[in-house]
Amino acid sequence: MTELGAIAWALRRDLTLAMRRRGDILNVLGFFVLACSMFPLAIGPQREWLQRIGPGVIWVAALLSVMLALPRLFEHDHADGTLDAMVASGRPLWALVAGKLIAAWLVTALPLLALTPALALAFNLPTSTLPVLVGSLLLGTPVLIGIGAITSALALGLKSGPVLMTLLCLPLYVPVLVFGAGAVEAQAAGLSPLAHLALLGAGMLAVLLLAPLVAALALRISVE
């Protein structure tokens, strides 16, 4: 089994499992929609206010939704012994982790991206900002999942694992949030969002390269 084979194995496995546990996907999506749609109701129909807070609210909701799904990334595999089996198989662990991360992105982040245009409507965002909003989420969500995977691998098997994970994640998530929401604000203010998007893109490339390796290392420590 090559590295590519290992990635494909883990990807197919986790996608199959996600299809059997559709409730988990719906849970994350429901949270995202609920969190976003509560704001217009609570703030009232002032157009300018909604337009002003819209990008930030959608970004925060996306971030929290991803965090909601992350503790489960390795937890089930750890509990039922399949994680041990993966480590003991002698296959490149980073490749197996990479496959799991791609599956996690497809299952948690992609549906969020698909719903974002509809939620942007609720905030009365100008259509010109929509591509930037979706684009910033497209670049930012892999970073969120990558960082979350490292922290959840580190916190795996600890009694207060989810708490620790949240504490570790949040400071690392702040820059992603700042640049993500900043890109949309810049576009809305008539400035170029490219600088923000370029930084997000750089972050994504770094995470794509490093997250599987670092998470694999963390997993090796956690299964001890």
Place this chain on the structure above:
Amino acid sequence: MSPAAASIDPASFGGLTASSLALIRGERTLFVDLSFSLAPGELLRLLGPNGSGKSSLLRSLLGLTPLARGQLFAGPAKSPVLPRELCEQALYQGHAHGAKGELTAIENLTLAATLDGSLSADHAGQTLEAALDEVGLARQRHIETRRLSQGQKQRLNLARFAIALRATDRPLWLMDEPSAALDAGGLTVLEALLGRHLARGGAAIVATHLPIAPHQGILRDLQLDAFAPRRVREGLAELAQ
């Protein structure tokens, strides 16, 4: 009748030798100065009371748990190997069942055998069916694994080993309590599989409480509590007085 097992070339697998292994878990030393040697065709039974370190020894041979000290030798030239390097030659069955409850028996078996690399692309379907048939799970193949009994889950694990008999790249089997929850019929299947594996030149280390005795191969026992450090500690205490 079950298909012939692929025989293992003795030139590629020279068994496993462990020299003065020690394992520490947290504050507790499980064993010290543990040495054993395992040749092709041999089955090493790890015996000892609960908590004597049987599972930990199996895990440490694969690098899942770090050894405090000791050295492993493997390969035809008995060259030193790191535990992690042993993973590619070993087929490990841990204490947990390692099956996904949401997936059916045959789906779990497909995943496991693909990861092991023992499932060849052609005849994969036939191989899976034959293996499930061999362990007596033919009728349960499309049932979700969480609905299977403990014993049936254990049989599902055996099916993975039945498939592994067709491939030669994992000559070292490491099994943690494979007989737990198995009935008499299941035990016979387990012994038959182990026997065929030993007969083809493979080796196995099995942590067990039951007297598993395959008809082929050489049987050796390792009593783990004999290597517990109590005597070391008592000796040191005497010296201190």
